[in-house]
Amino acid sequence: MLYSEAKKKAAGILMEAGVEEAGVDAEYLLLQASGYNRSTLFMKLFEEIPDEVLQKYHELIDRRATREPLQYILGNQDFMGYMFIVTPDVLIPRFDTEVLAENAIKRAETAARDRDSFRILDLCTGSGCVATSVGLELAKNSVALGRKINIEVTGADISEAAIDVAKKNWSVNYDELTTTGLKDVLVNARFIISDLFGSVEGKFEIITANPPYIVREEIQTLSPEITEHEPHLALDGGDDGMDFYRRICMEAPRYLVSGGRLLMEFDDAEAEPVAEMMKEAGFEDIEIYRDLAGLRRVVEGVIREEK
Numbered sequence: 001m002l003y004s005e006a007k008k009k010a011a012g013i014l015m016e017a018g019v020e021e022a023g024v025d026a027e028y029l030l031l032q033a034s035g036y037n038r039s040t041l042f043m044k045l046f047e048e049i050p051d052e053v054l055q056k057y058h059e060l061i062d063r064r065a066t067r068e069p070l071q072y073i074l075g076n077q078d079f080m081g082y083m084f085i086v087t088p089d090v091l092i093p094r095f096d097t098e099v100l101a102e103n104a105i106k107r108a109e110t111a112a113r114d115r116d117s118f119r120i121l122d123l124c125t126g127s128g129c130v131a132t133s134v135g136l137e138l139a140k141n142s143v144a145l146g147r148k149i150n151i152e153v154t155g156a157d158i159s160e161a162a163i164d165v166a167k168k169n170w171s172v173n174y175d176e177l178t179t180t181g182l183k184d185v186l187v188n189a190r191f192i193i194s195d196l197f198g199s200v201e202g203k204f205e206i207i208t209a210n211p212p213y214i215v216r217e218e219i220q221t222l223s224p225e226i227t228e229h230e231p232h233l234a235l236d237g238g239d240d241g242m243d244f245y246r247r248i249c250m251e252a253p254r255y256l257v258s259g260g261r262l263l264m265e266f267d268d269a270e271a272e273p274v275a276e277m278m279k280e281a282g283f284e285d286i287e288i289y290r291d292l293a294g295l296r297r298v299v300e301g302v303i304r305e306e307k
């Protein structure tokens with residue numbers, strides 16, 4: 001069988017199984033099974049596929065046909081231009097969450113300008129994708145500006161397994177950055193097991209969070225990739241999806257310096273109640289940012305007076 005035939009057949013199997021981007025996934029999995037990069041595979045398409053590659057490919061396609069997410073099979077996902085290891089213990093980083101990371105980076109860059117240290121806390125850190133990308137982007141920016149700032153990143157999560165993944169993701173990306181030229185970065189990270197602020201100490205300039213926010217009853221209505229494979233611990237926001245916002249809004253002011261900011265991801269339908277909660281908790285200058293689909297996705301507020 002030729003590579004091209006194997007790929008076509010696999011795409012058919014995935015389509016039959018209800019996989020949304022069957023053709024794309026069939027190609028990614030063929031890259032994985034063959035070990036080729038895209039351009040090499042393109043040149044080999046009309047050659048015979050070796051038996052062992054075909055067998056490996058079948059195994060991967062069978063997994064995907066059970067609706068196991070592509071990223072768990074490949075073992076990684078790109079986020080903000082960094083590569084993150086993902087396992088079933090962590091939520092797969094979403095592109096929507098880049099809205100959270102981008103705004104946190106923008107804020108941090110401005111706020112860090114006249115400081116010599118800067119502390120970032122990322123709650124419900126999961127794979128560590130927000131903590132890592134915000135910390136490293138801020139570090140890159142301060143090197144580019146010729147500024148020496150001590151950046152301290154804390155990632156917190158209730159799941160010990162998630163914290164293990166987050167630690168790996170930080171070191172892989174930190175090592176890559178520092179060995180590819182950026183020698184002068186002054187950024188440290190620690191990842192701690194903590195139920196929200198439970199084991200968190202100190203104050204921060206920025207707090208980010210992408211907490212679980214799906215309405216509990218609605219989890220069953222999502223795609224099988226999410227419902228059957230992603231950790232419900234990372235999705236379940238309680239009966240109205242708002243459990244974590246309540247707790248975070250109440251506690252966050254005590255962990256922010258004056259002028260410190262809280263940025264959280266949410267679902268469009270939660271925008272008003274979350275913004276309201278933030279106001280009640282003493283946050284000012286509430287801003288809401290939209291994702292690429294035009295949906296309200298991130299809320300930000302500032303604490304003017306330290307609590």
Ligand code: GLN
Binds near residue numbers: 211213226
């Ligand atoms: N955005 C995710 C989803 O729709 C949910 C993420 C979360 O609960 N934090 O699957």
